[in-house]
Amino acid sequence: MPEHEDADDRPARDAGRRSGRGSNRSARGSGPQSGSDQQGSDQQGGAERQRDAGRRGGQPAAALDPREAAREICLRQLAVRPRTRLELATAMRKRGVEDEIADEILDRYDEVGIIDDAAFARAWVASRHHGRGLARRALAGELRRKGVSSDEVGEALDELDPDVEEQTARALVARRLRVESNAPPEAVFRRLVGMLARKGYPPGMAIRLVKEGLAERADAAEFADGIDPDALADAALDPDQR
Numbered sequence: 001m002p003e004h005e006d007a008d009d010r011p012a013r014d015a016g017r018r019s020g021r022g023s024n025r026s027a028r029g030s031g032p033q034s035g036s037d038q039q040g041s042d043q044q045g046g047a048e049r050q051r052d053a054g055r056r057g058g059q060p061a062a063a064l065d066p067r068e069a070a071r072e073i074c075l076r077q078l079a080v081r082p083r084t085r086l087e088l089a090t091a092m093r094k095r096g097v098e099d100e101i102a103d104e105i106l107d108r109y110d111e112v113g114i115i116d117d118a119a120f121a122r123a124w125v126a127s128r129h130h131g132r133g134l135a136r137r138a139l140a141g142e143l144r145r146k147g148v149s150s151d152e153v154g155e156a157l158d159e160l161d162p163d164v165e166e167q168t169a170r171a172l173v174a175r176r177l178r179v180e181s182n183a184p185p186e187a188v189f190r191r192l193v194g195m196l197a198r199k200g201y202p203p204g205m206a207i208r209l210v211k212e213g214l215a216e217r218a219d220a221a222e223f224a225d226g227i228d229p230d231a232l233a234d235a236a237l238d239p240d241q242r
Contacts, residue, residue, distance in 0.1 A: 070097045070105045084117050085110070086147020121148045121156035133172050135165055138200025166209075169201050173213045185220035189227070197236075204233035 064072065073095055074088050083091075085106055092102045109115045121143050128134045128142065136157050143153045173192055180188045189210055196206035207229040214224035 066097065066101050067105065069095075070101050073097065074105060074109065078114070082120050082123065083115065084120050084146045084148055085115050088115065089147075117148050118152045118155065120146075121152050122159060125156045125160055129160060129165070129168065133168050133199055135169070135196075135200035135202075136160060137202075138198075141200075165201075166205065169196055169199075169205060170209050170213075172196065172199070173209050177213050177217070181217075185214055185217075185223035188220070189214060189223070202233075203236035204229060207232050207236075 070092055073092050074083075077083050077088055077091050088106060088109075089102055092105075093099070106115065124143060124146075125139050128139055134142075139160075140153050140157060143156065144150070148156075172195070176192055176195060177188070180191065183191075192210045192213070193203075193206045196209070197203065207227065211224050211227045211229060214220040214227075217224075
């Protein structure tokens with residue numbers, strides 16, 4: 001034992017050596033995994049990532065039967081809102097469903113009443129007229145683009161009372177006139193007639209209702225008096241419609 005080391009220093013020195021050996025063993029234990037362990041961990045992580053990606057993309061983890069996959073597509077579409085037959089067929093075609101399988105699914109849905117284009121058209125007319133103020137022409141265009149037949153479109157539009165349609169147009173004009181209270185009458189006239197036209201109202205009705213609304217404003221009464229609805233409506237029509 002060196003002369004300068006006291007007996008009381010030996011326990012501390014030995015304890016330090018034992019602690020050092022323990023730290024070395026811990027460091028070795030926490031080092032890189034063996035090749036087989038690392039490979040297993042990577043495979044497990046890859047599988048979990050694939051499952052997560054499948055869930056995020058809305059796809060089932062395992063491949064579905066083609067008919068079951070087609071039904072899943074339709075049910076997801078119908079969970080958002082009612083759909084026409086054409087809308088569901090288009091959704092399935094975009095996802096690669098064969099036409100034969102799509103027709104089979106849609107025929108079955110027709111039989112049990114899950115899809116009903118006539119009922120869809122009636123509900124669409126009521127909702128879009130009261131909610132957006134759309135008139136017959138605009139509603140007919142929307143329904144045809146969704147694949148509803150002309151007969152079913154006509155039947156749905158027949159349920160829209162002409163008097164109710166005009167009352168809706170009149171309310172739209174009154175609401176817009178409150179917003180346009182400081183604008184020149186000429187500009188207000190053009191904007192309001194254009195608004196009603198975009199919503200599908202006939203030119204004659206649109207011009208007449210806007211004229212009546214402007215006539216009630218003191219600053220626009222003279223301008224409104226000079227408006228000839230019939231002449232302007234004829235000018236707005238296509239030559240074949242005159």
